[in-house]
Each structure stands twice: as structure tokens, then as C-alpha cells.
Amino acid sequence: MSIRAITFDFWFTLFREANGKPRQRTRAEALSRATGVPVEQAEPVLNEIAAHFRWYHLEHQKTLGPRDAVAMVAERFGLTFDSITADDLANAFAEAVLPYPPEPIEGALDAVRAAAARLPVGIISDTGMSPGRYLRRLLDRFGFTPYISASVFSDEVGVAKPQGLTFETCARALGVQPSELLHIGDTEQTDIIGARGLGSRAVLFAEGKFSAETAADYVLTSWREFPYLLEQLQDEMVLPS
Numbered sequence: 095m096s097i098r099a100i101t102f103d104f105w106f107t108l109f110r111e112a113n114g115k116p117r118q119r120t121r122a123e124a125l126s127r128a129t130g131v132p133v134e135q136a137e138p139v140l141n142e143i144a145a146h147f148r149w150y151h152l153e154h155q156k157t158l159g160p161r162d163a164v165a166m167v168a169e170r171f172g173l174t175f176d177s178i179t180a181d182d183l184a185n186a187f188a189e190a191v192l193p194y195p196p197e198p199i200e201g202a203l204d205a206v207r208a209a210a211a212r213l214p215v216g217i218i219s220d221t222g223m224s225p226g227r228y229l230r231r232l233l234d235r236f237g238f239t240p241y242i243s244a245s246v247f248s249d250e251v252g253v254a255k256p257q258g259l260t261f262e263t264c265a266r267a268l269g270v271q272p273s274e275l276l277h278i279g280d281t282e283q284t285d286i287i288g289a290r291g292l293g294s295r296a297v298l299f300a301e302g303k304f305s306a307e308t309a310a311d312y313v314l315t316s317w318r319e320f321p322y323l324l325e326q327l328q329d330e331m332v333l334p335s
Contacts, residue, residue, distance in 0.1 A: 096332040097295060098270040099243075100209040101261075103279030104219035104229055107299045108202040108238070113194035118144070120194060121223070124186035128179055131171055139170050147222045152283060155257050157221050157248040160187035191224035191232070198236050199301065201317025208324060210241035212331055216264040217245040218277065220254045220284065244268050255279075256288025269334045276327070278314070286310045297323070 102108055122137035129136075143166050147158045161184045168175055175183065209215050219229065226247025233239050244267035248254040251263050258272070265272040273293035279285025280299045289296040290309050298310035312323055 095273050095293065097213065097276045097327060097330050098274040098332055098334045099214045099216060099265065099268040099276070100212075101216040101218045101264055101268075101275050101277045102206060102209075103277075103281070103285050103299070104217055104233075105196070106199075106280040106301075107278060107285075108199060108206070108217075109196035109232070110199050112197040117190045117194035120190040121187050124183060124190075125167060128175075128183050128186075129167075129171065129173055136167075139167065143167070144223065151220060151222070151254050155254050156252070157254045159221065159225055159249050160184040160223055163187055163223060187223050188225050188228060191228050195232050195235070198238075199317065201320070203237055205317045205320045206238055206241045208321060210243075212324065212328075214243040214268045214270075214334065215241055216268050216275075217242055217247075218255065218260050218264045218279075219246070220248040220260075225249045255281075255284035256291060258288065258292050261288060261292050261294065274334075282308055282310075 118137060118140055121140055122133045125131060125136040126133045143163050150156065150158055164175065164180050164184050164187070206215060217233070221229065226249055229247060230245060233242065244264050246260055246264040246267070248260060251259055253259050261272050261275065261277065265275055275289065275294040276297065277285060277289035277294050278297040278299055282298065286296045286298055286309050296310045297312045297314060298308050299314050301316055314320060314323065
């Protein structure tokens with residue numbers, strides 16, 4: 095099957111975590127202002143919620159978001175929020191990624207630029223406390239937007255990778271079949287299994303965590319290797335009609 099588009103995961107593929115602790119502190123401070131719960135009590139609860147988000151994602155292949163976090167906080171502390179307070183707190187949780195963003199992985203922007211010089215490029219990413227609309231703002235802030243033709247985030251489609259709908263939605267936006275994607279991501283259970291399940295080519299971005307046991311077609315240990323992969327696949331790349 096020809097390759098007619100290239101898609102990238104966001105977290106730990108294009109961006110790595112750089113400000114997780116101050117971001118979580120900001121959320122804890124917002125929770126404290128809204129409820130009076132001391133920051134020292136709020137912060138560990140938010141860390142527990144983040145861990146539950148990760149578990150839920152892998153177990154149910156769906157995304158929890160900031161409003162779910164507000165509901166969990168209310169249950170944990172025995173609180174009741176009116177709709178305005180709940181919305182304000184959810185927005186504070188979501189927006190904390192903007193002043194304390196992740197940082198682009200070395201070579202990631204060059205990789206996306208190189209991919210876009212050959213084929214349409216998309217983003218297929220799961221989210222959590224930081225919704226897709228804010229991750230798009232980070233893609234724009236760090237210079238990725240001009241090279242991206244479509245972006246799909248799990249909070250917007252209602253399911254998370256490896257569910258096929260995430261890949262199908264992006265493929266449709268790019269004007270190709272799901273099997274015509276070359277998808278690059280860092281997580282075996284979501285990126286690789288999801289892409290391979292639809293017949294797409296899959297590339298494991300394994301910076302710092304290479305595993306010999308992968309269903310991926312190709313493995314990259316850094317973005318420095320990406321130009322060589324593009325050259326290897328050049329004859330299989332076809333612009334969408």
C-alpha cells in the first residue's frame with residue numbers, strides 16, 4: 095500500500111514534559127482559591143487524579159478531561175460546586191499548560207517540516223487535563239502549525255488511541271485512506287497497535303526507551319534518523335489525488 099500522508103503523536107513524540115510540576119502546582123493553587131483546600135492537600139490529590147487518567151485511558155481507551163477532574167476533586171473532598179465555579183476550575187486546570195508548556199523534542203520541528211515537504215501531515219494525539227484546543231496553541235507557538243494539515247485529539251472525537259476512529263478521522267481530513275498513513279508515535283499500546291490495526295505503517299519513536307518487542311514497522315531512537323527513513327520510503331510515497 096502506498097503512503098499518502100504522515101501523522102505524528104504529540105506527547106513524547108514531538109513534545110516532552112518540561113514543566114509538569116509547576117503546571118500541577120498552578121492547578122493546585124486554583125483549586126485552593128476556589129475551595130479553601132490547602133495547596134499541600136490539593137496537589138497530591140491532583141497527582142492521584144492524573145494517575146487515574148492514565149489508567150483509565152489505557153483500560154477504557156477513552157479520555158478524561160478537566161471537567162472530570164473537577165468532579166473527582168469534588169467527590170474526594172466532599173464538595174459541591176455550582177456550575178460557574180465548576181467551569182472556572184475546569185478552565186484553570188486546562189489552561190495551566192499554556193504558561194508551563196512541554197518543550198519540543200530536539201529535531202521534532204525539522205522532522206515535521208521534512209515530512210510536510212513530501213506529503214500532507216497530521217497530528218493524532220490523546221489528551222488529558224490539557225485539551226486539544228490548547229495543544230493546538232502550543233503547536234502554533236512553537237512553529238509547527240504551517241506544516242500541519244489536520245489535527246485530531248481524543249477529547250474531540252470521544253475515544254482515544256488505539257481506537258480506529260482517531261486514525262480514521264485524521265485520514266479523512268487528509269483525504270486519504272487510514273491504511274495509507276505512516277503514523278509515528280512513542281507508545282506501543284496506543285500508537286503502534288492502533289495504526290497497525292487499520293493497516294497503516296507504524297513507526298515507534300523510542301527515544302530513551304527502545305524495546306526490541308514492537309509491532310512497529312520501523313523504529314526511530316531520535317529525530318536525527320528520520321531523514322534516512324524518508325529516503326528509504328521515498329518510492330512508496332504518493333501525493334493524494
